[in-house]
Amino acid sequence: MDARQLYSGLIRFHILHHASKERIFGLGMIEELARHGYKLSPGTLYPVLHGLEENGLLRSEEHVLAGKIRREYRTTATGQRALKLAKEKVRELFGELFEGEPVASISRLRPRVLSVRAANHRKQPVAKVAL
Ligand SMILES: [Zn+2]
Numbered sequence: 001m002d003a004r005q006l007y008s009g010l011i012r013f014h015i016l017h018h019a020s021k022e023r024i025f026g027l028g029m030i031e032e033l034a035r036h037g038y039k040l041s042p043g044t045l046y047p048v049l050h051g052l053e054e055n056g057l058l059r060s061e062e063h064v065l066a067g068k069i070r071r072e073y074r075t076t077a078t079g080q081r082a083l084k085l086a087k088e089k090v091r092e093l094f095g096e097l098f099e100g101e102p103v104a105s106i107s108r109l110r111p112r113v114l115s116v117r118a119a120n121h122r123k124q125p126v127a128k129v130a131l
Pocket of ligand 1: 014018032033036
């Protein structure tokens with residue numbers, strides 16, 4: 001089995017998470033995912049965003065920034081419900097994955113504060129996202 005199949009759900013989950021906190025856009029999300037070790041090209045990410053929108057989990061709008069049109073995405077109410085359910089499943093899986101492991105190995109996973117910056121989007125405040 002291709003490991004990318006395993007990651008595709010994690011990537012969708014990650015996108016929904018960020019889009020529930022703030023407006024996201026393709027290149028910004030590519031940078032964010034790269035920080036987490038997922039290397040995606042626009043040709044891979046955009047179909048994922050479009051698929052999430054087709055499934056009603058994201059909604060997009062075009063915004064004009066410095067004379068350029070940028071498509072930005074937010075999580076819909078349906079997406080919020082899906083995210084909430086998925087978080088419960090992740091919590092359960094997380095517990096099982098790390099069951100019986102010493103706390104020291106889990107402490108590496110303590111929350112970090114990352115700055116998700118919307119490039120060229122000066123009017124939007126920088127959002128601090130606790131991971
Ligand atoms: Zn993230």
